[in-house]
Amino acid sequence: MNFDQITEEAIEFRRELHQFPELSDEEFETSERIQRQLTALGIPFETGFAGTGVLGIIEGAHEGKTVGLRADIDALPIHEISGEPFSSKNEGVMHACGHDAHTSMLVAVGKVLMERRDEIHGTVLLIFQPAEEKSPTGGSQRMMDEGIFDGREPDVLIAQHVWPGLPVGQFGVMAGPVMGNSDRFKLVIRGSGGHASMPNDTVDAIIVGTQVVNALQTIVSRNADPFEPSVVTVGKFQAGSQHNVIAETAEIVGTIRTQSNETKEMVKERFHKIVNNVTEAMGASVDIEYLDGYPATINSEEWADQMHETISKLYGEAALPKVRPSLAGEDFGRFLLKYPGVYYWLGTSVGEGQKPLHNPSFRLNEDAFKYGIEAMSQGAIDTLGKLKAGQ
Known part of the structure; x- marks a missing residue:
């Protein structure tokens, strides 16, 4: 099977997944589709991690270390209006974050690696993770708790994410924090x-x-270091019932995003003080629910450099523009708390009219698939080669 055919089949599988998206912890058909793909490829696998998670296992022709490649498989509770001919057939559910692309590309990477086993020094784990969108719990910690890596601890983990802010053929690779701490609150x-x-x-x-909402904005503008990214966003304010009734209660829901743990703790402390003091001063009371969400996704310098080197050799330095971190949350961060690794972005912009991730009109450029498949498969081989050389 040639590479062009593998890419075409990956796009076809992506469109299948896109038509039948499933929410976090409900990815039953998605899991079955992945298992059928792995079976057809002759890739041994295990199932049931975090409910619907799947682990494919590829043993190379040579002894060596272990590298894990992760794709997330869940969708979002969004009604799709993208206009794609393969739009979601599951009402109110959409692959608006590209997880369908991540999953299909990882299957394709499995195809490539099975054909290149003679180049593999060690083992490659194909990790299909459920519930990535289910912040603050997610699926990664549950997979680890349920023993996905028992007897096969990865030496390095790698993940990629489609990125509409980058054109096709470009990648976002950086050491250190790439995605932020993602906390939630309800008042x-x-x-x-x-x-x-x-x-x-x-x-x-x-x-x-309203006074609480206004006061919360001072945390970023007056308490946070201007050179340390942080965001406090109120996404929902619900109160009142009639034009002539003064509201007894108000519900406020939002999120707090930070990059460093020091800033996270400062913002969290100021948040509680402000909320409690403002409500008390105005004669009200408040119930605070604060949920510590995904930790920041922090790339290991060594493995970010290795992925940078792999991509540079494939496509040249022009494929690696300088990028800034995002404060979006990512469950892969929990994997990286325990194992070294790298999480990078794959350019998938459709150009003019591109909508962001989590938008009901989100579309991605399938021309990016060949880059995503090649970079991840070569990255796995190169990483295992580096691990072998360092033994």
Whole structure:
């Protein structure tokens, strides 16, 4: 099988997955489709990790270390309006983050590596991870807790993510933090409702809530180091029922994104102080639910450099523009807390009209598949070669 055919089949499989997306922890058909692909390739696999996770195992022709390659397999609760002829057939569910592409490319990488086993010094693990979108719990920790790496500890882990901000043929590779800490919060402010004509007899939860929202913005503007990225976003503010009733309660939901753990702890501390003090000063009370989400995804310098070298040899330095980290959350960060590795971006821009990840009109450029498949398969071989040389 030639490389062009492998790429075409990967695109075909991606379109199949795209039509039948499944939410976190519900990826049953997706898991079955992956298993059928691996069976057809003769790749041994194990199942059941984190419910629907699959682990393919490729043994090279030579002894050596172990490298794990990860793809996430879940979709999002979004109604698709992309206009693609292979749009989602599952109402209200969409592959709006490219996980269908990650999964199909990893299967294709498996095809490539099976044909190049003579070049493999060691073992390659194909990790199909469920529930990446299920922050703050996710699927990576559960996979590890359930023994996915028992008896086959990876020496290095590698993952790639489609990136609409980069053109096809370019990659985002960097050492250190590449994705941010991703925390969530929910506030229920309790005031004292009453008639709109008599506010003096009430504690207006809406007024208290607006003051809390405004005060939270001072954390980034007045407490955070300007050179340390951080974001406090309120995504939902719900309160009130009638035009002539002062609200008794208000619900505020949002997210906090940071890059460094020091900034994360500072923002978290200031968040609690501000919320408690503002509500108390205005005569209200508050219930705070703060969820520590995914940790920052921090690449090992050694393996980021190795992936940079692999891509440079394949496509030249022009394929590796300087990029800045993102504050988006990524469950792969939990894998990297335990194992060294690298997470990089694959340029998939469709050009003019490109919508961002998680948008109901999100589309990706399938011309990027050949780059994603080749870079990841060569990266696995090169990484194992470097590990072998260092033994």
